[in-house]
Amino acid sequence: MTQIAPLTLDTADTATAATLKAVKTKLGMVPNMFATLAHAPAALNGYLGLSETLATGRLSAAQREIVALAAGQANRCQYCLSAHTLIGKGAGLSEDAIAAARTGKGANALDDAIAGFTRALVEQRGVVATEALASYRRAGLDDGLILEVIANVALNTLTNYTNHVADTTVDFPVVAV
Template identity: 35%
Template sequence: MSDFTVHTIESAGESKPMLEKSQKTYGFVPNLHAVMAESPALLAAYRSVADIFDTKTDLSPTERQIIAMTNNRLNGCTYCMAAHTSIMQGLKVPQDVIESLRDGTPIADPKLEALRVFSEQVNQKRGWVDDSDINALLSAGYTKQTVLDVIVGTAFKVLSNYTNHIADTPLDKQFAKNEWNADAQPAT
């Protein structure tokens, strides 16, 4: 595999202002952002889609994390599984929800489980979901907007998951306690 640079603020060139913002926001520059800095377009796209997903959807923080984590797990992204586990802990997402998302097992809350299952279907079927998939989500109390917002969350995760696969992004020490390995997970 090709070696990708984990940029510093000083080496980031055109991406420097974005890494400075990461430093200010998180107190450190996540290695994902540092790797993405190689392509200012990718880093800007990732940050833009993340902001849109966080501020333009009607989804709660927990619901957004369900979409993100479902994609992370299905895409086998060890970096994002650890990072989003840490994020969920900071958001005070219930531990049973975190464990279900890490393991790919049903969430006890039926509405949240419907969102997890639909997110899984969108990922696995590459968007070619059936009417029954959509109806199950709508019957759980979600809307057609939610159907489309799941696509936003899926696109957000494609940007980061694929970057991490290609660049083999090293896990930040801040996320190490939540390391995840796809091979160690229960079969679904």
């Protein structure tokens, strides 16, 4: 049972309702996770701002979805796994690439490093061994990409934890954790 109910356009304050309407215009719906974050407009706006900014980085949309899937699986977030399975398909990931990302793997050396580094960050709470980091670097992660992956993990951890605490109702095709 949901522990923090999502706001609706009718129950949100005027500014937050405008933000949720903008989300609806962009996505065609207001996902429950966004409507739940709307209880804290600073959190919602922070999420949206960081997400928009990270979309201008060097990681492709598909690579950002690899991060989301690897982090979502490591954090066991059914909501995010369900959402990012659908979004990942839209970003060009195949079923095999989605399954691989969830296990911390990728279809090529760089995607494999992104997925593996993501899993290591989450599972090891940001403490990644020097030799592991060297391996990710050899596969193509430079300092900038390392920091982008970290930023994307932070963004996804926000949503993973929000969904765990709120017990957000999944409003995407549900996938098993």
